[in-house]
Amino acid sequence: MRCALCGRKAEVKLVRYGTSVCRSCYPEFFRGRVEKTVERLRMFSKDDPVCVALSGGKDSLSLLHALHLLGYKAKAIFIDLGISGYSEGSRKVCEKLCSDLNVDLHVYELRRERGLTLSEVSRKVRRPPCSICGAVKRQATNRMARELGCTVLATGHNLDDEVAFLFSNLLNWNLNYLARQGPVSEAKFKMVKKVKPLCFLTDEEVRIYAEIVGLEVFEGRCPLEGKAPLHFYKRIWNELEGMRPDVKSSFYKGFLRKLKPLLSVDEGELRSCKICGEPTSRDVCSVCSAFMKV
Numbered sequence: 636m637r638c639a640l641c642g643r644k645a646e647v648k649l650v651r652y653g654t655s656v657c658r659s660c661y662p663e664f665f666r667g668r669v670e671k672t673v674e675r676l677r678m679f680s681k682d683d684p685v686c687v688a689l690s691g692g693k694d695s696l697s698l699l700h701a702l703h704l705l706g707y708k709a710k711a712i713f714i715d716l717g718i719s720g721y722s723e724g725s726r727k728v729c730e731k732l733c734s735d736l737n738v739d740l741h742v743y744e745l746r747r748e749r750g751l752t753l754s755e756v757s758r759k760v761r762r763p764p765c766s767i768c769g770a771v772k773r774q775a776t777n778r779m780a781r782e783l784g785c786t787v788l789a790t791g792h793n794l795d796d797e798v799a800f801l802f803s804n805l806l807n808w809n810l811n812y813l814a815r816q817g818p819v820s821e822a823k824f825k826m827v828k829k830v831k832p833l834c835f836l837t838d839e840e841v842r843i844y845a846e847i848v849g850l851e852v853f854e855g856r857c858p859l860e861g862k863a864p865l866h867f868y869k870r871i872w873n874e875l876e877g878m879r880p881d882v883k884s885s886f887y888k889g890f891l892r893k894l895k896p897l898l899s900v901d902e903g904e905l906r907s908c909k910i911c912g913e914p915t916s917r918d919v920c921s922v923c924s925a926f927m928k929v
């Protein structure tokens with residue numbers, strides 16, 4: 636089989652697109668898909684300053700790499716949660732890519748900002764780390780993007796992530812989460828616009844990109860990770876995809892087209908947290924509540 640782009644021997648079979656490309660053309664193919672999503676869903680333009688939230692994993696690093704090479708004005712942020720054996724390694728690969736690309740990396744250190752690391756606060760308030768972590772990351776990335784003058788915050792969620800969240804929200808009939816799920820969340824009261832430019836690319840497609848362009852990624856797992864069912868859901872969807880290529884994409888796109896428009900978000904009125912000033916639907920945001928109990 637020949638590469639659909641240059642005619643040389645094809646090496647990467649793209650079953651769900653009904654085509655194949657060679658390894659040299661694959662990065663161009665991948666970036667073309669990213670650009671198409673950004674443009675079609677009107678995520679941002681080449682003039683908008685975009686903040687990319689890096690985690691050290693292949694997805695966010697590939698996103699920054701692709702956006703930078705496509706000519707978008709990307710800035711990078713990293714949230715250092717102070718998780719021993721995890722945060723240092725993830726931060727190192729983010730610093731390396733940003734230095735290679737000559738992109739500014741802005742780091743939020745939880746201990747410096749809030750006085751404790753994630754492990755410390757979770758132990759002290761006796762709450763599962765992931766429940767505090769999600770709120771910390773959402774708040775910190777939004778604040779950093781806003782303070783850096785970015786109108787948009789981009790994250791590296793891929794199609795497998797989106798399908799697993801969607802599946803989980805459907806299993807639990809979590810209508811409020813379902814209403815909020817999608818590739819674009821518009822800006823509102825102190826919240827910048829949030830976008831997911833990799834949402835139509837599979838985990839495997841991102842992995843191949845990271846490998847071919849030679850990204851150094853952090854492969855370690857967070858030691859605080861509980862038994863999240865999302866990994867199990869991803870395995871189920873990989874099996875389904877094996878039986879019916881493109882089922883993940885059609886499931887996700889079907890949700891965006893058919894179900895999402897029927898749902899309305901019930902978020903309560905947003906206001907400023909009385910302690911930190913960040914947006915919240917309560918008097919005191921969930922991050923301040925957790926750290927106050929310490």
Ligand code: SF4
Pocket residue numbers: 753764765766768769857858859860861
């Ligand atoms: Fe945070 Fe939990 Fe992910 Fe660790 S596994 S980084 S604690 S959300």
Ligand code: ZN
Pocket residue numbers: 908909910911912913919920921922923924
């Ligand atoms: Zn607060």
